[in-house]
Amino acid sequence: MAKFHPTPGLDRMVAMMVAPHVHEVAREVERAAKRFAPPTKKWITVADDRVRPTHAAAHGQERPDNLRFEINSMDWDRKHRGVGPLTYMKQPRDESSRAVANIKNCRCSVHTIPDGISRNIRTLPPVITGSTVTAKVVASGKFVVEAEVGTVYPGNLEAVGAFYMARAAAAVAARR
Ligand SMILES: [Zn+2]
Structure with missing residues (x-):
């Protein structure tokens, strides 16, 4: 062999x-x-002097589409809605975030970036x-x-x- x-x-x-x-x-x-x-999404304000500070601070914030934006909370929502220092929104005016003050009269929008991830x-x-x-x-x-x-x-x-x-x-x- x-x-x-x-x-x-x-x-x-x-x-x-x-x-x-x-x-x-x-x-x-x-x-x-x-x-x-x-995709990813970007928080976009209308960038005038009526944009509330919590949204001005979020201008340009980019997150994957399946996640939430992190927006500074407003005092009224902290006192009455039980949110913490940050409010977590899927998009502007997101009621599931539990915010009320922080979504009222909001004129912000989202810009989608298809290849973001x-x-x-x-x-x-x-x-x-x-x-x-x-x-x-x-x-x-x-x-x-x-x-x-x-x-x-x-x-x-x-x-x-x-x-x-x-x-x-x-x-x-x-x-x-
Ligand atoms: Zn806004």
């Missing part, structure tokens, strides 16, 4: 042959994650360690984790996660 003696370094050679394929799978996950990623997603080059090939798809930036898994704000206001990375991995796994 002949014995098989692998070429020294064969493992590494195979790993280098496999690496482009692993990279391509990771790129597929990246493309799917970018499709599933939520997806622009933070990328694939790193594959790394070969011995006979193992590893490729990573990463999302880095503000609020990418909260956008993925969601969060719970004070007052038990829940923001459901978008799970764009988890859904992307599952979608690619199902295709292969």
Whole structure:
């Protein structure tokens, strides 16, 4: 019976042959994650001298679409509505925030940024360690984790996660 003696370094050679394929799978996950990623939204005031200070301070605040804006509370809402120092709104005039004073006569609007989260997603080059090939798809930036898994704000206001990375991995796994 002949014995098989692998070429020294064969493992590494195979790993280098496999690496482009692993990279391509990771790129597929990246493309799917970018499709599933939520947009972001920006709080925009009309920027005149009648904008209340709590909204002027929020001008330009950007959050993933599935999360809430963090707006400084107004004293009346703190006294009568039981909100804390911050009021958490999905959009201007959001009654689910429990605010009354802080939404009355509000003229603010939201600007949507479709690639707000997806622009933070990328694939790193594959790394070969011995006979193992590893490729990573990463999302880095503000609020990418909260956008993925969601969060719970004070007052038990829940923001459901978008799970764009988890859904992307599952979608690619199902295709292969
Ligand atoms: Zn406003």
